[in-house]
Amino acid sequence: MDGAGGPGEAPAQEALQSLSRRLQVQEKEMELVKAALAEALRLLRLHTPPTPLQDPGTPAMPRDSSPAAPPGLPPTCGPSLVSRGTQTETEAETEPSPGPPGLSNGPPAPQGGSEEPGGTQSEGGGSSSSGTGSPGPPGVLRLVQPPQRADTPRRNSSSSSSPSERPRQKLSRKAASSANLLLRSGSTESRGGKDPLSSPGGPGSRRSNYNLGISVKMFLRGRPITMYIPSGIRSLEELPSGPPPETLSLDWVYGYRGRDSRSNLFVLRSGEVVYFIACVVVLYRPEGGPGGPGGGGQRHYRGHTDCVRCLAVHPDGVRVASGQTAGVDKDGKPLQPVVHVWDSETLLKLQEIGLGAFERGVGALAFSVADQGAFLCVVDDSNEHMLSVWDCSRGTKLAEIKSTNDSVLAVGFSPRDSSCIVTSGKSHVHFWNWSGGAGLPGNGTLTRKQGVFGKYKKPKFIPCFVFLRDGDILTGDSEGNILTWGRSLSDSRTPGRGGAKETYGIVAQAHAHEGSIFALCLRRDGTVLSGGGRDRRLVQWGPGLVALQEAEIPEHFGAVRAIAEGLGSELLVGTTKNALLRGDLAQGFSPVIQGHTDELWGLCTHPFQNRFLTCGHDRQLCLWDGEGHALAWSIDLKETGLCADFHPSGAVVAVGLNTGRWLVLDTETREIVSDITDGNEQLSVVRYSPDGLYLAIGSHDNMIYIYSVSSDGAKSSRFGRCVGHSSFITHLDWSKDGSFIMSNSGDYEILYWDVVGGCKLLRNRYDSRDREWATYTCVLGFHVYGVWPDGSDGTDINSLCRSHNERVVAVADDFCKVHLFQYPCARAKAPSLVYGGHGSHVTSVRFTHDDSHLISLGGKDASIFQWRVLGAGGAGPAPATPSRTPSLSPASSLDV
Numbered sequence: 001m002d003g004a005g006g007p008g009e010a011p012a013q014e015a016l017q018s019l020s021r022r023l024q025v026q027e028k029e030m031e032l033v034k035a036a037l038a039e040a041l042r043l044l045r046l047h048t049p050p051t052p053l054q055d056p057g058t059p060a061m062p063r064d065s066s067p068a069a070p071p072g073l074p075p076t077c078g079p080s081l082v083s084r085g086t087q088t089e090t091e092a093e094t095e096p097s098p099g100p101p102g103l104s105n106g107p108p109a110p111q112g113g114s115e116e117p118g119g120t121q122s123e124g125g126g127s128s129s130s131g132t133g134s135p136g137p138p139g140v141l142r143l144v145q146p147p148q149r150a151d152t153p154r155r156n157s158s159s160s161s162s163p164s165e166r167p168r169q170k171l172s173r174k175a176a177s178s179a180n181l182l183l184r185s186g187s188t189e190s191r192g193g194k195d196p197l198s199s200p201g202g203p204g205s206r207r208s209n210y211n212l213g214i215s216v217k218m219f220l221r222g223r224p225i226t227m228y229i230p231s232g233i234r235s236l237e238e239l240p241s242g243p244p245p246e247t248l249s250l251d252w253v254y255g256y257r258g259r260d261s262r263s264n265l266f267v268l269r270s271g272e273v274v275y276f277i278a279c280v281v282v283l284y285r286p287e288g289g290p291g292g293p294g295g296g297g298q299r300h301y302r303g304h305t306d307c308v309r310c311l312a313v314h315p316d317g318v319r320v321a322s323g324q325t326a327g328v329d330k331d332g333k334p335l336q337p338v339v340h341v342w343d344s345e346t347l348l349k350l351q352e353i354g355l356g357a358f359e360r361g362v363g364a365l366a367f368s369v370a371d372q373g374a375f376l377c378v379v380d381d382s383n384e385h386m387l388s389v390w391d392c393s394r395g396t397k398l399a400e401i402k403s404t405n406d407s408v409l410a411v412g413f414s415p416r417d418s419s420c421i422v423t424s425g426k427s428h429v430h431f432w433n434w435s436g437g438a439g440l441p442g443n444g445t446l447t448r449k450q451g452v453f454g455k456y457k458k459p460k461f462i463p464c465f466v467f468l469r470d471g472d473i474l475t476g477d478s479e480g481n482i483l484t485w486g487r488s489l490s491d492s493r494t495p496g497r498g499g500a501k502e503t504y505g506i507v508a509q510a511h512a513h514e515g516s517i518f519a520l521c522l523r524r525d526g527t528v529l530s531g532g533g534r535d536r537r538l539v540q541w542g543p544g545l546v547a548l549q550e551a552e553i554p555e556h557f558g559a560v561r562a563i564a565e566g567l568g569s570e571l572l573v574g575t576t577k578n579a580l581l582r583g584d585l586a587q588g589f590s591p592v593i594q595g596h597t598d599e600l601w602g603l604c605t606h607p608f609q610n611r612f613l614t615c616g617h618d619r620q621l622c623l624w625d626g627e628g629h630a631l632a633w634s635i636d637l638k639e640t641g642l643c644a645d646f647h648p649s650g651a652v653v654a655v656g657l658n659t660g661r662w663l664v665l666d667t668e669t670r671e672i673v674s675d676i677t678d679g680n681e682q683l684s685v686v687r688y689s690p691d692g693l694y695l696a697i698g699s700h701d702n703m704i705y706i707y708s709v710s711s712d713g714a715k716s717s718r719f720g721r722c723v724g725h726s727s728f729i730t731h732l733d734w735s736k737d738g739s740f741i742m743s744n745s746g747d748y749e750i751l752y753w754d755v756v757g758g759c760k761l762l763r764n765r766y767d768s769r770d771r772e773w774a775t776y777t778c779v780l781g782f783h784v785y786g787v788w789p790d791g792s793d794g795t796d797i798n799s800l801c802r803s804h805n806e807r808v809v810a811v812a813d814d815f816c817k818v819h820l821f822q823y824p825c826a827r828a829k830a831p832s833l834v835y836g837g838h839g840s841h842v843t844s845v846r847f848t849h850d851d852s853h854l855i856s857l858g859g860k861d862a863s864i865f866q867w868r869v870l871g872a873g874g875a876g877p878a879p880a881t882p883s884r885t886p887s888l889s890p891a892s893s894l895d896v
Contacts (some may be wrong), residue, residue, distance in 0.1 A: 220788075247869075254863070267564045270345070279837050284593065319350065322340050365378055375392060384405060410463065418434070431504055461478040482510045512530050540585060558579065594630075596620060605646070640657060649692060664716065684731075694706055704741065775801075814841045851869055
């Protein structure tokens with residue numbers, strides 16, 4: 001039998017394989033048909049005018065009218081057009097009536113499930129299909145109308161279909177079933193229960209056919225975000241537009257850019273100390289002003305559009321030149337480097353020099369001295385480090401030449417002769433002879449003589465130099481040596497302007513410091529000060545480079561970066577750890593300005609004092625006194641701090657680190673009272689509940705960890721975890737009763753949690769539309785969705801904070817700006833007041849406890865800005881029903 005059955009087995013196998021292939025092809029064709037039918041049904045729902053279900057004999061409702069609301073519910077909001085680059089929609093949804101199983105009767109009611117075809121989540125990120133429910137390209141506006149609902153036979157209806165219609169009905173049901181598959185969301189919330197409003201009414205009820213849950217929908221990176229309108233708002237059009245009546249005024253800037261810049265500290269004729277950080281040039285008054293250490297105060301020149309890199313003070317002690325680096329604006333257009341010449345008394349710009357003439361940035365500046373500052377020398381940051389001379393009064397270029405391919409760190413005019421210019425930098429000292437060309441633009445010439453080191457070791461860098469009164473030049477180098485360059489006899493073989501010119505050669509050398517010399521300063525009495533890097537010493541030198549006196553800068557302030565002579569024997573010293581010290585060689589030095597040295601992210605304000613706390617990538621945790629404008633204390637975290645929050649008692653503060661570890665510190669003793677690790681991902685937010693009973697910790701492992709906290713905040717124990725986000729946690733807020741949490745994630749989800757009830761995910765988000773929040777820092781939500789700019793990719797806003805009086809909301813964006821909006825900000829493209837000054841993305845904003853000030857953090861510029869809130873913001877809490885909400889394009893925002 002085996003031998004007989006063998007020959008016939010092969011054809012049978014081939015026949016089975018052929019049938020299997022044909023079956024697979026047919027199944028694929030059926031899938032395509034189902035998809036096409038689902039798309040056709042979706043298009044019919046979107047483009048067919050809505051027709052309400054009616055009982056026989058009931059007069060037809062006019063097309064323009066909307067159904068009345070049932071008793072006890074707010075009137076239905078009519079669909080309103082929302083102009084928005086992120087494509088916001090206002091959607092009026094209809095409630096499905098009972099029908100045959102699997103037959104789609106329009107969009108589902110607001111609940112945990114999806115509300116948009118194409119597998120999109122109803123609120124927050126989730127998945128988004130490009131085939132169905134596609135939002136279209138950014139900037140396209142769409143008004144979503146309720147889809148038309150056809151009258152379908154009820155299950156108990158006496159009418160029956162003819163045999164010829166049954167296959168068609170069956171096909172329609174299959175297509176509708178395919179569409180329902182597309183309606184399902186992958187979110188955990190899609191498996192939630194139905195909203196009470198979505199249940200059908202009794203027999204003969206017409207109002208029950210409509211779902212009165214009104215939502216606003218916006219898209220970020222093609223993902224829909226649905227936000228339910230609170231029941232107290234009858235129509236979006238009732239919300240007035242306009243910028244807030246409150247304004248901001250820059251009160252204080254914490255920090256000083258000493259880490260990576262030079263030529264950054266001078267004293268003006270008025271006694272003010274001028275320096276820069278980020279895009280702001282600060283004029284600090286050590287004496288005579290209100291507030292601040294030593295009675296000081298600040299003024300600010302804010303004319304620059306990108307980071308300031310160098311300064312020069314005119315011989316009159318009033319005018320200042322400041323050069324900025326190149327950058328880009330929020331639209332990607334380049335911001336060209338430029339030099340501003342401005343009046344330090346009026347803070348008015350007098351001249352803009354070199355717009356379009358420099359590349360990358362302005363590296364060094366110097367005014368001429370012999371002719372009362374008639375000329376300005378500029379070195380840019382291009383590969384050739386172009387050296388140019390400009391007429392200060394006309395703003396015209398007189399001469400230009402390629403300097404060197406090596407870095408140029410300093411430039412200066414000889415105080416005896418403006419035709420002599422010196423530059424120094426990497427492995428060079430250059431002496432330039434300048435011929436002015438009778439003052440005609442572009443007719444001047446520059447010729448170079450290179451400094452020869454001869455028998456002396458050639459250093460890697462010459463960061464600084466200074467002219468002595470007898471015409472000699474002192475240079476400080478990376479070997480810790482001070483070289484004296486003296487004038488030699490004229491060399492007839494290298495004639496300059498008007499014949500042979502004298503040259504410079506090394507006549508003496510003194511070993512002054514261990515490590516590099518970063519600064520040299522000529523004092524009024526003729527002595528010279530030198531500041532060392534590695535040894536942090538400040539040394540005073542007499543004639544012949546004889547050491548007269550010295551002092552050492554404390555290690556935690558860093559090395560000496562710049563030196564300026566103040567009134568009398570007072571000295572100002574800038575350090576590489578972004579501190580500004582004041583004192584003298586005999587009494588020592590104390591800080592008057594301090595700051596962080598690396599990127600900042602963590603910020604929180606004290607619950608009842610004008611204090612705030614910051615942390616960042618420099619691993620320092622700093623508590624600042626907002627009234628005294630001083631650092632109260634700082635500790636080394638040993639790890640990067642990313643977030644922080646005060647306990648409502650103010651006794652302790654929680655700090656989240658980049659390793660999943662979080663600490664609780666006593667604010668008085670600075671001792672760590674709790675040290676706990678949750679996961680191994682970085683923590684992005686920590687937030688105490690308003691009653692102080694719970695602590696929520698949002699992690700990049702997609703979880704929110706909840707801890708029970710003792711009354712003094714010192715002890716914590718794990719209460720539970722909120723699990724349900726599909727991406728890392730970015731922001732969270734507690735409800736006013738301390739029972740619920742609203743959270744945002746990296747994929748733009750908005751989820752709500754019942755913490756007291758066991759850290760449960762609230763699948764019916766519609767019920768949370770009227771919940772009141774103790775704070776509002778979530779960047780996604782109905783009350784703040786108007787802050788998002790046109791064409792946003794979802795990362796343009798880093799931080800958001802509502803004021804305690806609930807009148808305004810401050811926003812930190814990725815384009816170095818701080819915005820101030822009205823609250824609630826529930827209309828698209830809301831107008832704002834825009835404030836510049838930061839030189840990097842603004843990472844966080846927070847209001848102080850009494851809303852008198854706003855604190856903003858710069859990212860890479862490591863700056864802290866304290867803004868004073870002016871206007872109507874301090875007159876108590878806002879009314880319960882929204883009275884004013886903005887609605888304009890950010891293009892029309894007011895730059896302040």
